[in-house]
Amino acid sequence: MSTSVAFKNLTLGYERLPAVQQLDTEIKQGSLTAIVGPNGAGKSTLLKGLTGSLSPIEGHIEVSNLRADDIAYLPQQSExxxxxxxxxxxxxxxxxxxxxxxxxxxxxxxxxxxxxxxxxxxxxxxxxxxxxxxxxxxxxxxxxxxxxxxxAELVLLDEPFSAIDMKTMADLIGIIERWHGEGRTVLAVLHDDTTVRSHFPETLMLARELVAHGPTETVLTSENQFRARQMCEACASTPHVCGKSAA
Known part of the structure; x- marks a missing residue:
């Protein structure tokens, strides 16, 4: 598959305080990818960078052969x-x-x-x-x-299943899987590991920086989740170490 989105040494943040740091990875065209990580990991920030509502502090985002109106964005309901x-x-x-x-x-x-x-x-x-x-x-x-x-060719979903019933969730997953079957690229911020494992073949795990990205079964492991928590806790308690892997 060709590349739909490429993150090149990307740093995003607010008032020069990084929320996503030095991200280097690619999203393949037509892929169905979950974005996971602890609270404060930069997941929603990454989607805002993709929509263009948040400009990079460093690095850049390459979106292949897509105009702004080829990107559809579903924000959190609270917004x-x-x-x-x-x-x-x-x-x-x-x-x-x-x-x-x-x-x-x-x-x-x-x-x-x-x-x-x-x-x-x-x-x-x-x-x-x-x-x-x-x-x-x-x-x-x-x-x-x-x-x-x-x-749209690129669909961005920020917590699409938050505070909804199981029937609605099943129906919306059906729509997402239809988009995937049509060759659209879908990125969704999610919290439920069972949903990710059952319906999302690819996973990108963030903890302000990249923890892992690839097939869900190799990314969504207890070791990676523990490392992600360590990294986010280190950023919360000692911001000056952000961007460095927790020991």
Whole structure:
């Protein structure tokens, strides 16, 4: 497989304080990859770097043959203002922005596509519901419907299964596996080891710096997890040692 994303000596952070350091690795085109690591490992920061919302402190990210609108991003639900007065249909229709622009109108044909996406995630009949009235699982289904309409080559998911029921999780995993089958590249920040082992062939483990990256069965080991915890604890207690492997 060719390379979809390459991280070249990448350091990302906030106010010059590194959250991801000296990352050198490649994501293959069409791969389905889990990003794992302890709290504070830099997982969400890495996705923000990929979206371009966070600029590198050092190094760079190479994204092969992709424009900005070829990248779809699902943030954590906690980052979404659900008090905004918008319906499910309008939220999902935002997935068409690259076709209609910021102020374009959704015509009859496009509305049909929006309704199909809503039906595909199991929300038929919810079109006029305000997003503030949705449960966590229903909101996540609506956000996945928006991703379906974006039709992106690179899909970034930040904790897509947080605070949702098992039925919703199974349905959303089905959508992710369909994307994988279509040859799209999917990166997902995840915490549940069982989910990673069952559904994600590749894993990238972070602890601010790279711990391991490759087939899930070789990366998601107790030894690597212990090392990752050591590295993150060292950064939390003595920031000046960050970027160096824990002893």
């Amino acid at each position: 979404i203002d659900r008090s905004f007065p918008i319906s499910v249909l309008d939220l999902v229709a935002m997935g068409l922005w690259r076709e209609i622009g910021a102020f374009g109108q959704v015509g009859r044909k496009m509305r049909g596509r929006v309704e199909q996406a809503i039906a595909a995630v199991g929300l038929r009949g919810f079109e006029s519901r305000a997003i503030g009235s949705l449960s966590g699982g229903q909101m996540q289904r609506a956000l996945f419907a928006r991703l379906l309409l974006q039709d």
